[in-house]
Amino acid sequence: MNTLFAPSALLPSGWTDDVRLTIDARGDIAAVDPGAQPDGAERLAGAVLPGMPNLHSHAFQRAMAGLTERTGEAEDSFWTWREVMYRFVGLLTPDDLLAIARQLYAEMLAAGFTAVAEFHYLHHDPEGRPYADRALMSRAIVQAARDTGIGLTLLPVLYVAGGFGGKPAGAGQRRFLNPVDQFLRLTDALAREAAGDGQLRVGIAPHSLRAVPPEALRDVVAGLGRIDRTAPIHIHIAEQMKEVEDCLIWSARRPVEWLLEHAPVDERWCLVHATHMSEEETAALAGSGAVAGLCPTTEANLGDGLFPLLPYVAAGGALGIGSDSHISVSPVEELRWLEYGQRLAARRRNVAVHARGASTGAALLAHALDGGARASARPVGAIAPGKRADLVVLDPDQPLLAGREGDRLVDSWIFAGNAPAVRDVMVGGQWVVRDGRHHDAERIARDYRQVVKRLAAA
């Protein structure tokens, strides 16, 4: 048993002073005692929040960040960006992926993300041939999470087709492809290896309605039920208007509408992006129990559009945040610009809160912790008994946070400034970041730089 004493902590009931936390040998919170004495406990340097789950990541894209911010020959869009991404994919070895994911996860931890759901589609070698160990690339992700200490929800991706109606996949997609039965064997093997590991959970990600035809979607969801009845299911959906239009041509249904009609969408599901929804779809998704996986910085970088946040939240919808393509790795930038996008569209302030006198920062944080935890399918996102000891300690010496307490502290963290404000980070009872630095940052960055320089020269 390890004990911590927080001068101030964000508990499910709100900000509370003098909180003593007891953490068991597995890294779970065993007890939370408000109004306690420090006694022999380790005293935290500042106010403590639950660590933030990052519900959508394509780790390898971290190394592409900054390489696509220029025009090509054609008008630039998500679809031209995807061509650049496919060329980049063709260069990566398992060791490259390990080095990139380690750097990314160390950055996530330093920014306050304590768990990540990795939407992992890079399975095969550059020619599209399975590695001798079909789980080789998946193991690189698991290894990167273990090496850095971040909690992981591994979502191997099912990718079958190149477009709606079972269009054949292109050469750029050959590293992603698996038949459903092969994919389920991979998932089963990974899930067995993860059993009992408090830091790891395995689910699946049918890539999108473009890449997974109806029968494959039905079979993979049924197959997952035989492996783990409560495992998470993530899917990309309605990110681009072209995707909505193609889906309408194919099925006479919009993507979210089609999915809600044809799949058993419930609390296990995370619909990533869901940017383009009708009023009916918005209300139906909010009522389904699924989580909307919002990635505001990537959705802005790719010119996707704005999620209908206000009606969705008003209808009780769940949401979380992901850094997706990792052109930003920060819960602050995701939450800040989730709100700002809505303010720009609505031309008023503090739009994401409905209660008078409520704090926008605290409301957004609560949404993202709750939805992020559900999409991770791990006991995280709250400082409470039975949850993982995933903690973020804000830096009391950061001038931006001077004189700020409680919800105003959260508002100042989310809505003021750019200086790093996270001081210490614990995941599963282990300190992984101290004084703003990941414990292995230097070695991880050295390996990463070598890989990126080789890729940049290729």
Place this chain on the structure above:
Amino acid sequence: MNTLFAPSALLPSGWTDDVRLTIDARGDIAAVDPGAQPDGAERLAGAVLPGMPNLHSHAFQRAMAGLTERTGEAEDSFWTWREVMYRFVGLLTPDDLLAIARQLYAEMLAAGFTAVAEFHYLHHDPEGRPYADRALMSRAIVQAARDTGIGLTLLPVLYVAGGFGGKPAGAGQRRFLNPVDQFLRLTDALAREAAGDGQLRVGIAPHSLRAVPPEALRDVVAGLGRIDRTAPIHIHIAEQMKEVEDCLIWSARRPVEWLLEHAPVDERWCLVHATHMSEEETAALAGSGAVAGLCPTTEANLGDGLFPLLPYVAAGGALGIGSDSHISVSPVEELRWLEYGQRLAARRRNVAVHARGASTGAALLAHALDGGARASARPVGAIAPGKRADLVVLDPDQPLLAGREGDRLVDSWIFAGNAPAVRDVMVGGQWVVRDGRHHDAERIARDYRQVVKRLAAA
């Protein structure tokens, strides 16, 4: 004479290797020699860019950041935010302003802003009575700039009325008010004191068409011409739709339209925000030679709306960036979200560049350096003989920048990640930031924290 050697430098002609810079005793660049040898020069740690001018600042608002991110009793807007700001204004002493501005300017320098145009409207004591020295609050701004080393364009603000048509000012505005003749005497005194100081320039800021009736605007512009014929003139304009509507009711003209018809708008002018313009206003402003002063983070925080960037840039308009209310202090976040706002609206990528194969980061940087320098009316914004030696050295050890050179380095700085990437900053030939830290950061932060804690308790 001081000499520097840069492995790579962004010159007006583009990225250039092995550049030797000679800096004279005044802090101006005397010579730029590409393809040179290091000889005895001080070797810079990484690629060097011109320092960025910040063309719009209300320094005191830095201490409010994070305090207004909650709903009030009424629907929240710019106008309810302004009420909170007015209450905050009532608390500030000259020493408070000095401590807050010092903290802000030190943060600007560490982020890569090497000059600031301070739109300074807090002239009198909390009761609205002039201080014995009418320039007391202005001197606090000048002192903060000198103490931190940032270049300053001081713009004392003329504030006469509380709304269109000469509506009387309210109690919240009493610290701002001056009759035109009094204001011109203040400006003249400040301009005389600044003469010959390479770090300082004085201009004026008629606050807005709301606060400055036509005859006062005419008189103050004419009066400035007698003090300094090339001094800069900044004005808030067309930030909110309500302002456009009120202006239409008052004059049957939209704000930018009215200004272009009634004032001698030319290269001296900076129109801050100019968010809401018709196509005709956009083209006319672009052709006027004036700079559009864009503040994307504040304009998002306040729910103002999106500037018509694409037609404005296509018509050859000049623009620069400002951090305004300082809920963010970073050229990266301003430029990134200036572009992203447009991508979200247009639903495509790399919208701010018109040339095929061009870098969006480099194009945005060039615009903001050029427009920022013009709005500052100081010789900054380029690494060239005769310009101030205002330099930003990017951190070659930052993993985000690994393997990136030239325009891709700029793209990666602007469009990837959140970790601080500025290593060293020189202003007017003096190093003010080394290894990411302002040389006096600790003392400045200590004073700032004391002030903010007192204000938070008030």
